[in-house]
Amino acid sequence: MEAIRLAVLGLNQGAKAARDAAASERFDLAAVAGMGPQAQAVAAELGAPLYEDYQELLESVVLDGVVIALPNGLHLPAVKAALAVGIKHLLVEKPIADTEEDARMIIDACDQAGATLLIGHQRRSSATMLFLKQFIEAGNLGDIVGIQCSAIYAKPDSYFDIDWHRTTGPLLINAIHDVDDLHYLTGMRVKRLYAAARNSIRGGEVEDSASIVFEYAEGPTCTYFVSDGVPGPWGYDLAAEEMHFINCRPGENSLRVFGTKGSFGLPNMDFYRYGPGQYGWTEPLLKTHYEVGRPDPATATLEHFGDLIDGVELVPRCSGEEGLATLKVVQAILKSAESRSVVELDAD
Ligand SMILES: NC(=O)c1ccc[n+]([C@@H]2O[C@H](COP(=O)([O-])OP(=O)(O)OC[C@H]3O[C@@H](n4cnc5c(N)ncnc54)[C@H](O)[C@@H]3O)[C@@H](O)[C@H]2O)c1
CATH class of the missing domain: 3.40.50.720 (NAD(P)-binding Rossmann-like Domain)
Structure with a gap:
């Protein structure tokens, strides 16, 4: 070829x-x-x-x-x-x-x-995401009830030397990845959200932290926290060991998906559930840890692009419509934070 x-x-x-x-x-x-x-x-x-x-x-x-x-x-x-x-x-x-x-x-x-x-939402090509997506689709978690997600980063002072890094906050730069991850992993669409943002760390033009409550059209709810000014390992990029320029801190989960049959922590790949015939907090809660490869997701995205060009694959992992759906949610988050009100989305 x-x-x-x-x-x-x-x-x-x-x-x-x-x-x-x-x-x-x-x-x-x-x-x-x-x-x-x-x-x-x-x-x-x-x-x-x-x-x-x-x-x-x-x-x-x-x-x-x-x-x-x-x-x-x-x-x-x-x-x-x-x-x-x-x-x-x-x-x-x-x-x-x-x-x-x-x-x-x-x-x-x-x-x-x-x-x-x-x-180029490259996390759709992460091995961790592909694993969990298939794990959810196979019904291992039962019905999804709720999600907790965080994006905790401490960006160095030099990061803010670039003009647009001072005028574009972590909602548009970081949270957009997590919003897209949740679309990809669960197939659910955000119906309603409320976001509260602060700039109390750096006092800048844009937010440096925010909390969001999402309601999905399919029923489940999600709470999310993002900050680019606090040390901690609970952000995907730190925990997943995929970004070459970040001093990673593996072993923690930035995302927890709670289902009626069990709960999953990503990217450390921990699954918790009860054994066959057992249920309830008096029973032993079993943990299975899965090992997946950690190929660079941006490289994997380019390979996927090659597969689309060669006709080996026919469906883009992130289509234009999916990119737009993610953009709409992030814009709704910004609108909610600005107006301090609940924003409804057209999640059809
Ligand atoms: N997937 C991710 O994780 C990720 C991370 C960072 C940025 N991005 C995205 O990548 C895109 C670029 O971001 P960036 O941070 O590299 O921006 P940037 O402004 O730092 O760099 C833009 C590049 O485009 C070039 N350029 C600008 N105008 C041009 C023109 N008219 N002709 C030729 N070249 C031109 C610049 O010289 C520069 O090389 C954005 O869409 C951004 O959101 C994605």
Whole structure:
């Protein structure tokens, strides 16, 4: 099979996809786009032709697929530009877009062009998530009753040297991953939520902590806490040992799913239940710990993209509609925190 001709637009977060593509025989990293010394360094490291203007790249290079890792506001124009030159496979970083309107236009444009759209919610390619999703689907937990989830991170001072890190809070940067995880794992849709946000740690323009109560259309409820200014191991990225730049602290669970037959802690992969014929707190509560591989989920996402391009897989792990559903929940969270009121979602 011929190598897949790929371009990566945007070389900060996109540098990971560019490096993965360059390291894989399956892909031919035909070109990259980005501006400034960091983009120049990545292009030089990988020996890939660099374009400062992504439009020029798309008009100049013949491609089978494109990874769009540009700032969110450029996702829609870049998708349109890629479709205009006939590209049929697009991997767009999360969030699908900044606004629901842009997201809808991205989805419709891809549909009309008959193009495959994959949104880069990379945790959908984590081995932990795939395991738990199948474990739930197999009925091991019984009926899901409730969920507790947290995203606890202590971001270093240097993180806030980047302008937009001071104006975009952990709800949009971190909570969006957890919201998407819950969609993916359970298939449930948020019907109603209330969010209370604070900026009491850094006193900045945006929140540095928030608590949220979710009600799902299917019945269960979820409580969630996020903060990017407290030390603790109860965030997926610290606990899962998947992010190469984080000093991880495995052994804890950031997510607990409670079911009528048992409860599961992720990413430490702990399942609690009673033995056959036993039930209740006077009986021994049994624990099974599962070992799963910890492949890099971003690398696995690019492999999945390759499978979609090669036709080995037909269904994107995160479609445009799923990316939009996640975006809608995060926007509802922001609206609730701002208005200090319950927000209803159209969870159909
Ligand atoms: N999946 C994840 O965990 C994750 C993590 C971080 C960021 N992201 C997403 O990745 C995307 C990019 O985020 P980032 O943090 O890398 O942003 P960034 O602003 O740091 O980098 C953007 C890149 O795009 C390039 N660029 C901007 N305009 C361009 C143009 N007109 N032509 C060519 N290149 C251009 C810049 O030079 C830079 O290389 C965003 O959608 C973001 O939400 C995803």
